[in-house]
Structure formats: structure tokens, C-alpha cells
Amino acid sequence: MKATWRADLIAGAIVAVLLIPQSLAYAMLAGLPPQVGLYASLLPLLAYAALGSSPVLGLGPVAVLALMIAQALGGLPADVSAEQGALVLAAEVGLLLAAAALLRLDALSSLLSVPALRGFETGATLMIAAGQLPVLLGSAAVGFTLPDLMASAGQGGFGPVSAAWGVVALALLRLARRSRRRMLARLAPLLLLVSAMALAAFTPAADGVAQVGALPSLAIPLGLPRLEAALWLHLLPSAALVALMAFVSSLAVSESLAQRRGEKLLPAAELRGLAAANLVASLSGGMPVAGSFSRSILLHEAGSQSRWTLVFVCGFMFLAMLLLAGPLAHCPKPVLAAVIIVAVLGGFTLRPYVEAWRYARAEGLLMALVTATVLLWSVGAALAIGVVGSIALLIQRTARPHVARIGRLPGTQHYRNLERYAVECQPEVVGLRIDESLVFTNARGLVDVVLVHVHAHRASIGEPRRVLLLMAPVNHIDVSGLTALQDLHAALAAEGLKLAFSEVKGPVLDRLKAVGWLERYDVSLYLSHHDGIQAGEHDLRPSQADHDAPGQL
Structure with a gap:
């Protein structure tokens, strides 16, 4: 028992180190203040630990959901802030997942086939990286699709000093990832952020570089989201897509690791855990959350034995909020952009496309189509095409009995x-x-x-x-x-x-x-x-x- 607690404590400390920069970066990627990412990394973890089933699911803000959240919040009414919209979105995601758990609809995960899921994740990965390039280079270009991004690139300007910060940060993170010292690779994002904050705060090196800026009090803002029917109806379609993606991607991560560890996963419990985590996020100033592949792998490799690890992650995150509230204001945005780009592109590969094309060309085409839709149209349309395409391929395969x-x-x-x-x-x-x-x-x-x-x-x-x-x-x-x-x-x-x-x-x-x-x-x-x-x-x-x-x- 003592060894289990020690392993969970160590794993919690390691994952909290990775979660701090990711929470800040993914909140900003979603168009939200950085502290929202920190709020989403606290109490929601406790909710999942109480009701979930996986001891290694690294719950919190994730890159793919951040892109979906940014698109969902792009059309909010003028009198609704992005933070208020995110709370409503998290509440709707939690309620939809809770309803699915109550109705025992964990089989919903099969609506999105593996090719559609991989195509979506790859498209979102590329779009996230492309969307962070203007921030990295000090440009004001914005857009959630490649056409929008390219249309605004000519009017976005360019900041040589910001670009220098971003390129250097990118190079350092890549060098750290290639290091044979695994601990250095894991701590590199946090060490880089701390170093960048120190340089920005005590030297003129960051003059003219966009920074996170002063943060409000990091006391968790407990309370209900806005209870306006029009706002909830406006965000409901996006919430349904976010809920589906959160459950499918989280289940894919936790199931793969459960098989590797020889453990039994309960999909119904995963639904309950994710539902509770998102509902708690909506009551504590957060944003929709899901399982992260990188953090889950890290929990597994760090030796997590039980869901107590998430409790320890929450504790370490709370301490970080108290200690880093002041310095975070000086964090250069190009460095955060570099952290996001390296994180999301770390596992990028074209191999799934090649294998799918060789094995079943129709599924390979679906994968490519979903990816292209994310890049050129929208994540909502890509998810819809993925679901409809998966069902269509199933019907096509079974329409004539063999x-x-x-x-x-x-x-x-x-x-x-x-x-x-x-x-x-x-x-x-x-x-x-x-x-x-x-x-x-x-x-x-x-x-x-x-x-x-x-x-x-x-x-x-x-x-x-x-x-x-x-x-x-x-x-x-x-x-x-x-x-x-x-x-x-x-x-x-x-x-x-x-x-x-x-x-x-x-x-x-x-x-x-x-x-x-x-x-x-x-x-x-x-x-x-x-x-x-x-x-x-x-x-x-x-x-x-x-x-x-x-x-x-």
C-alpha cells in the first residue's frame, strides 16, 4: 500500500509539471484567458477520480477540444464573454455525457470509426500547429481554417523579436525531445517557461513581445454558468460534437492503456467520470475537459497505480497556482505557442494513412476526407462527415451478405x-x-x-x-x-x-x-x-x- 501511494505521488508530481504549461496554452488556444486552463485542471480531476475507472487517464484541457471550443465560442452574442460561453459549453457537455451514461449509451463511441477518429485528430493537430504559427512569429493573423488563416496572413504583420523568441523556444524544445534523458524531455516545457518568464520580467529582452499579461486572482470562481435558454440552445450543437469527441478520444486512450496494463476498463464508468468532470468544470470557472494521450502515457510510464494520482495532480496544480500567479503575467506568448506546436506535433505521422490506404482504400479515403474537412471547412463538419462516413461504410460492407x-x-x-x-x-x-x-x-x-x-x-x-x-x-x-x-x-x-x-x-x-x-x-x-x-x-x-x-x- 505504501509503495502504491509513493508511486501515485511521484506520478502526480510529474504530470502536474506537464499540465501547467499545457493548461495555459490550451486555454489560450481556445480563445480563453490562461487561468481558465488552470481552473479546468483542478476540481474536475477530483470528480473523475471519484467516478471514473482508469488509473492513468490524464484528464484536463486538450488540444483537439481547444480547437473545437474556439470555433464554438466564435459566434457568441456580443453580451456574452468567452469565459461565460465556455462554462455553458462545459455544462452542456457534462449533461449530455450524464444522459448517455444514464441511458447506457456507451456504445456511442462506435459511431466514430478508427479511420475517422485518426483523420480528425490529425487534421486538428495540423490546424492547431498552423494556427499557432502567427503567434509564434508575432503576426496578428487569425483563423480556424487554412483558408481563413491564409486570407488574414497578408494583413497580420510580422514581429522579428517575437519570431526570434518563438524560433529559439521551438529549437530548444525539439533538442530536449531528442535528448536521451527522458526526465529532461518531460521537464523542458516548464523549465523553458520559467526561464522565459524570468528573462521577460528582469531584462529588456522581451520588449515588444506579446505576453500573457496580468492575471486576475487565481481563487477558484465557484458558481453556476449563465442560465439563459437562448445561449444554451445556441451552444447545444457544438456541445454535442465536443461531448462525442471527448468521450470517443478519452475512451480510445484509456482502452489502449488498459490493454497494455492488463486492466479492465468500464466504458459506462468512463462516461460517468467524464460527465462529472465537465459538470464540475462548469461550476469552477473551467472549460470542457477530456483525456490527453500524452499525459496518460506519462502517467502510465511514471508508475501510476490508482486514481489517487489525479488527486495528487490536483494538489500540485493548486500549489503551482499560488506560487506562479505573479510570474505567469510575464510569460511570452511566442514561447507558449512553441510549447503547443511541439506538443501537438510530437506524435504526428502519415503512417496511418498509408496503412489504411493499403488495407481498405475506402477507409483510407474517409480518413483523408475528414482531415481535409478539418483544415478547409470546420471541425463540426469533419465530425459529421466522420460519423456519417463510418455508418455508410458499415452499411456498404453489410448490404450484401457474404x-x-x-x-x-x-x-x-x-x-x-x-x-x-x-x-x-x-x-x-x-x-x-x-x-x-x-x-x-x-x-x-x-x-x-x-x-x-x-x-x-x-x-x-x-x-x-x-x-x-x-x-x-x-x-x-x-x-x-x-x-x-x-x-x-x-x-x-x-x-x-x-x-x-x-x-x-x-x-x-x-x-x-x-x-x-x-x-x-x-x-x-x-x-x-x-x-x-x-x-x-x-x-x-x-x-x-x-x-x-x-x-x-
């Missing part, structure tokens, strides 16, 4: 696809294997696919008398699938063929029995496909098959 004509491997009782193996087929039996569940998305194509195989069998092997379906891969048959089987039975009967099943799984067989389907349509049932092939004219009736197969597959 049915393989199978035969026996010589000398065995194993049956394989005759297009892939040299197999033996009996003229009187068409052996087919249905390779997926029969549901509404693919049921309409069943009859046509089976008849194509029947006609091919008749043309190449001989005149069949029955069709035997190997049903082992079928995990579920919905009402549409049942109707398709009835249509198949009628179509085969019209051609003088009987229908038979083999290796039907127990849950599927239970449903067929519940409506007396096998008896009604006089469909024979076999425990193994080999038995069905060998039965010939001596078909087992359904009642006898049920009696002979009490175990059910």
Missing part, C-alpha cells in the same frame, strides 16, 4: 470455400456458408446471392436436390433476416429444392424454435455440416435433430 459455396477437403470432415481450396462437392447438395448475421442491412440480398450459387453449382457440378446452409458464423437473425429466410425457402421450393441448416448456434436456434419456424417450413437441421452433406435422402427431421443435439451449438 455467402461462400463450400466443399469438403479430401480425406477430412472440414469444409472450405471452393474458390480458395481444392475441395470435393456432391452434385445433389449445394453447400453454402453464411459468413455474417442476417439483419435488416443485408437481408434483402440473401435470396439473390444464394440463387447465384445454386445456378453456378447446377452449371458446373450437377443438378442439386437441396441447399444446406452452414449457419455457424450467424450470431443473430432479426425479423428482416427471418423474412429473408422465408423468401429463400419459397424461391428454392419454386426450383424444386429443399432447404436445410447445419451448426445453428443456440441463441439463434432458440429464436427459431420460439416461433416454430423449422417445423412450419419443414427445414432439416444438422448438428454438423458433414452430417448434413452425408445424410442424402435420409434427412433428419427438425424434431429428431433437436432430440439428437441437446447441447446446441
Whole structure:
């Protein structure tokens, strides 16, 4: 127990060091005062620690959400400040995630496929880095998309002194990342910020360079967000997208680390934890929060053993707020921009695009399309395209059930696809294997696919008398699938063929029995496909098959 506490304490201290500069930078990236990032890194961590399930999820402000928040807050009414909008946004994100947890909708994470998620994250990464270049170079250019950024670049000006600060900071951070001393790489952002603040405060080196400026009191501003229906309705669509992205990205991070650590993750608990963290952020002056991949990896590598680590992170962050309130005002913005650029581009790679293109071109195109939409249009449109594209690809893949004509491997009782193996087929039996569940998305194509195989069998092997379906891969048959089987039975009967099943799984067989389907349509049932092939004219009736197969597959 003592060793666990020690490990959690050390991990908490290390992550707090990284979270301080990131909290400041990501708040400014979202168009919010820097102290908002610090507020979002305190009490929300305690809320997640109480209700979440991952001991290594580094919760707090994250770069991708910061970009989404900035776009969401861009169209606020004139009388609503960005800080007030962020509180409402965090409250709506928390309520939406809480509703999803209450309704057990943790399966919502599957709405965004891995290619769509990676395409979005890569696009957001590139857009964040591009958006910070003007700050790094002392330019006033702004924009949330590349066209907007390029349109304002010509009128943004250029600050040579600011650019010098930014380029030097960028070079130092890159050198630190290449260092073999891992601790130096982790502490480099904080050491750089402290050094930059000292130079700016005590020397004229930062004259003419934009700085964070005087911060208000860092006492946590507890209170409710603005309760105006028009404001909440205005931000609700953006909140839904932020909530979806927060949950999907956080779950992806925590699940990958849980597998690596041999731990069990509870998606429902993750929903509750994220909901509570965002609701608390809305009551404590923060902004929407989610899990960060870089901080989560750091928690894992630092040896975090339990969610007490987040409690320690909160404590160290609070101490930092008390000690750094004055010096933070002198922090040069180009240095913060360099911290953001190095952080978000640290894991950038084009390998996922190459692998997706080689493995499944449609998914590779979806990944590229989502990335391009983030860069050229908006993050909201990119998320919508990612969700719709993922669903469309799923429907396209399942719209026509895969049915393989199978035969026996010589000398065995194993049956394989005759297009892939040299197999033996009996003229009187068409052996087919249905390779997926029969549901509404693919049921309409069943009859046509089976008849194509029947006609091919008749043309190449001989005149069949029955069709035997190997049903082992079928995990579920919905009402549409049942109707398709009835249509198949009628179509085969019209051609003088009987229908038979083999290796039907127990849950599927239970449903067929519940409506007396096998008896009604006089469909024979076999425990193994080999038995069905060998039965010939001596078909087992359904009642006898049920009696002979009490175990059910």
C-alpha cells in the first residue's frame, strides 16, 4: 500500500509539471484567458477520480477540444464573454455525457470509426500547429481554417523579436525531445517557461513581445454558468460534437492503456467520470475537459497505480497556482505557442494513412476526407462527415451478405470455400456458408446471392436436390433476416429444392424454435455440416435433430 501511494505521488508530481504549461496554452488556444486552463485542471480531476475507472487517464484541457471550443465560442452574442460561453459549453457537455451514461449509451463511441477518429485528430493537430504559427512569429493573423488563416496572413504583420523568441523556444524544445534523458524531455516545457518568464520580467529582452499579461486572482470562481435558454440552445450543437469527441478520444486512450496494463476498463464508468468532470468544470470557472494521450502515457510510464494520482495532480496544480500567479503575467506568448506546436506535433505521422490506404482504400479515403474537412471547412463538419462516413461504410460492407459455396477437403470432415481450396462437392447438395448475421442491412440480398450459387453449382457440378446452409458464423437473425429466410425457402421450393441448416448456434436456434419456424417450413437441421452433406435422402427431421443435439451449438 505504501509503495502504491509513493508511486501515485511521484506520478502526480510529474504530470502536474506537464499540465501547467499545457493548461495555459490550451486555454489560450481556445480563445480563453490562461487561468481558465488552470481552473479546468483542478476540481474536475477530483470528480473523475471519484467516478471514473482508469488509473492513468490524464484528464484536463486538450488540444483537439481547444480547437473545437474556439470555433464554438466564435459566434457568441456580443453580451456574452468567452469565459461565460465556455462554462455553458462545459455544462452542456457534462449533461449530455450524464444522459448517455444514464441511458447506457456507451456504445456511442462506435459511431466514430478508427479511420475517422485518426483523420480528425490529425487534421486538428495540423490546424492547431498552423494556427499557432502567427503567434509564434508575432503576426496578428487569425483563423480556424487554412483558408481563413491564409486570407488574414497578408494583413497580420510580422514581429522579428517575437519570431526570434518563438524560433529559439521551438529549437530548444525539439533538442530536449531528442535528448536521451527522458526526465529532461518531460521537464523542458516548464523549465523553458520559467526561464522565459524570468528573462521577460528582469531584462529588456522581451520588449515588444506579446505576453500573457496580468492575471486576475487565481481563487477558484465557484458558481453556476449563465442560465439563459437562448445561449444554451445556441451552444447545444457544438456541445454535442465536443461531448462525442471527448468521450470517443478519452475512451480510445484509456482502452489502449488498459490493454497494455492488463486492466479492465468500464466504458459506462468512463462516461460517468467524464460527465462529472465537465459538470464540475462548469461550476469552477473551467472549460470542457477530456483525456490527453500524452499525459496518460506519462502517467502510465511514471508508475501510476490508482486514481489517487489525479488527486495528487490536483494538489500540485493548486500549489503551482499560488506560487506562479505573479510570474505567469510575464510569460511570452511566442514561447507558449512553441510549447503547443511541439506538443501537438510530437506524435504526428502519415503512417496511418498509408496503412489504411493499403488495407481498405475506402477507409483510407474517409480518413483523408475528414482531415481535409478539418483544415478547409470546420471541425463540426469533419465530425459529421466522420460519423456519417463510418455508418455508410458499415452499411456498404453489410448490404450484401457474404455467402461462400463450400466443399469438403479430401480425406477430412472440414469444409472450405471452393474458390480458395481444392475441395470435393456432391452434385445433389449445394453447400453454402453464411459468413455474417442476417439483419435488416443485408437481408434483402440473401435470396439473390444464394440463387447465384445454386445456378453456378447446377452449371458446373450437377443438378442439386437441396441447399444446406452452414449457419455457424450467424450470431443473430432479426425479423428482416427471418423474412429473408422465408423468401429463400419459397424461391428454392419454386426450383424444386429443399432447404436445410447445419451448426445453428443456440441463441439463434432458440429464436427459431420460439416461433416454430423449422417445423412450419419443414427445414432439416444438422448438428454438423458433414452430417448434413452425408445424410442424402435420409434427412433428419427438425424434431429428431433437436432430440439428437441437446447441447446446441
